Amino acid sequence: DFATGSQSMFQNPSVKFASINIAELDAIKQGAVAILGDAKLSLIELSAAVAGYKVPSEWATKIKSGVTIWAKQLADAINPELLFDKKTLPDSPVTNAVITQGQLIGLMNETAKSGDVIIAAAGGAPGDIQKAWDATNGKFVHLEFGFSCMGYEIPAGIGVRLATPDQAKRVLVFIGDGTFVMAPTELVTAAQEGINMTVVVSENHGYQVIRRLQMWRVGNHFGNEFRYRQEGPSVAEAGEAKGAAPRLEGDYLDIDIVKMSEGMGATAIYATTPAEIRKALEDARNIKGPVVIVVPTIQHANLPASNVWWDVAPAEVSTQPWVAAIRKDYEEGLSTQRWHA
Template sequence: MTQHEKTIRLTVAQAVVKFITAQHSVADGQRRRFIPAAAGIFGHGNVAGFSQAFSQYSDELPFIQGRNEQALGHAGSALAKATRRRQTLAVTASIGPGAMNLVTAASLATVNRLPLLLLPGDTYATRRQGPVLQQLEDPADPGLTVNDALRPVSRFFDRITRPEQLITALPQAFRVLANPVETGAVVLSLPQDIQSHAYDYPVELFRPRDWTIRRPIPAPDEVADVAERIREAERPLLIAGGGVHYSEAGEALERFAESTGVPVAETFGGKGAVQHDAAWFLGGIGLEGNPATNRLVARADLILSVGTRLTDFATGSQTMFQDPGVRFASINVTELDALKQGAAAVVGDARLGLEGLAEALSGHRVAQDWSEEIAARKAEWAPERSRALDPDVPFDRAAAEAEGLEIPATDAEVTQGQLIGLLQEHARSGDTVIAAAGGPPGDLLKVWDATEGRACHLEFGFSCMGYEIPAGIGVRLADPDPEKRVTVFIGDGTFLLNPTEILTAAQERLDVTYVVSENHGYQVIRRLQMMKYGEQFGNDFRYREPGEGGRLEGGYLEVDLEGIGGGLGATAIRATTAAEVRRALDETRGSSGPVLIVVPTVPLVDLPGSGVFWDVAPAEVSEQEWVAPLREEYEQGLAEQRWHV
């Protein structure tokens, strides 16, 4: 200490870490460490500065050693999602490739409105060394570094070239992290020489500080306007998004729906917003939603979206809202999202907005014929869902082939739908199932029962392969209770992209279960390819045929997925039959450390379709005669698109 303890001399890296340890989020009176842990991989761009600082403060800020910087960023985003944006990780990386590995993680966090603090090393601020290892040289901009690639995918970016810049940069960074309107990836880019420079910082900078996650209060006139639209509507329908979770508005949503009878559908982000299977609850919406929900959406004359960005998966590329006079209303903390579809907007907190609407609509209920139509559609879907998930009905290969499916011969005995059925019957209140890219998130949106405390953690804003495995780490960090199972449901294609954070889970002794659906390829993209091109190309995992010009159409690749997981520290099991899957799930519940259960699933067998168009264009011209009919079908779908302004 100096000057009567008014300042403290620290390096830039020490100051950053010391500041982080003193920051707290406060929401609804609950106070917690905003950054409960740091993570990273050290290289020449951060080893001298940040490794020393993290080591010095390791008793206050635990450090997680990772295998891939991108994955560590995903773990931070998953922690943020699981804690309703109350916590996240700080992730450090070296300059060059290490920093660039953070670009995808930053994109995911920003797209999903999730707080994530990134601390990449950067090239020397003094420049006296000349070009350094991994430095990009731009003749038109000497100050440009590869870290500038993080600017467009972050909500806050600051390159610290002087130690005293931290005095304003650090509070600004945490202001953005804690702001539900602005939150996303926050980047402090730190040149490696500056990390080790010392400065006399004011002691006041490091006092414990609380960052209130505010609830913007909706304007009464906006609430009244939306309430009036609901009163006027004959067939209103509510779409619940991730904002319902972040504002902890689930109970308010259920009270609103129960009192008014307005049916509720869920987006990927909103999955699990409704915790009781009431008469008005519809389930998933959109391209991967269930067909019953989508038929009702097509009939709705008022769409009330709450806490959602309404991307094209939820809107069927703007083809789902078919009522000629359909109108839109919304509740959203972000004005950009609130005004989409030309909606009458309530700009404010989802919980407060729903409570205000419920009060304004006291005594109002939807028409009886709309409630009856909802009940009829739900009754149609229920047995179809049950048949697709029932693991005790043997897969009928002959019947599938009679319908035109050419099912490859494998050792699989269950379909992916039946595997989900097995996971569903095993799930208890407090458990979480995680999925992101490929078929699993769409299948879970369509059929998973996320009521009664069975959480469903879907990242589909960025549809990011590689999120799932580290997401298990983030979700487990959010709640270490061993009685609550964390299950990552993942296809073999995504698993092979980057399985290495299983080793991090083992190193940290984290109980995470990884269930791999082994269907020999990128099968959900193969499905789309067949719909939009008409032939499989480059999606099945096959050996190249011998000889010149041989294509990737030989036998399936021989991949030892259990060996990969076991070699990375997981308890690895292969389960082929429904009975074996049940036994593997039961025997490993409560196991210490990561568990990998590989389940062969029958390729090319999908859950029932959603009946929704997606604007993915087949080739307009082609020498392959089967493409033209697909293009014609696509153009017919385009005719259903509408602008809602």
């Protein structure tokens, strides 16, 4: 669904998908030409079958042009030395964050070495890693993106470390504070088993990718940031008076992930500036057991968008004019969907 823009991206009528899978029901998705088999063996066979094939030069030129444009946008977005103007963001509580999540990925990329593995699964992390991570020169990426499974990342880090006995190769788990609060439990297991891995927490005060989705498809957001309720009558009192209760738009909660991590047996480091983050990432390589690096990141600051349509339906009936506009945009997108068989 992500890769095809909910079946809307590939408009050429000649487009066909070939899918390799050990399960027939998955192999035939998207109307694909199904190849039932082991992924590695199937790719070896396919590589031999298309040996010598080249894409048309016109298409190659178009791809090169697109890559050049994107490379410039990405380089600017992840450069940790560029100051991000907080004034361009929606009104929200002031934090001590000085870098964006994209810039944090840039720093992790900068300090990564051949053989290192980064793991992500839920929230904004896997999409941002897919956009921004440089997987060349022996650096690996492990994404659970099919279900965006919150809580997958830390146990996956344990598994990757067990499968990677060379301790010089870093196992790097990248999560948001939302995922950490939801499922930090396996840090205890990692400490118990002496698992060497580094968990980097992007502290942006909530489930910001879902807030972004709400704004995109509803025009309002609700309950996805770790914020106190504003002062006013209680929810029960407001209900009895048939009035509106104060919204969850107060200051951010002071959730101390450093103390939480230490309480579960991990070494914890709080790093704010690019220099502090670089040092923390380097120091973590020489610390036994799990290390959690907490980095405050500027909320609502996103990497460049793909502008690809996605099948997430807004309300069909609403008294709010902006919802009607969002619905119209959604229905126009529906008309671009196609079957690829």
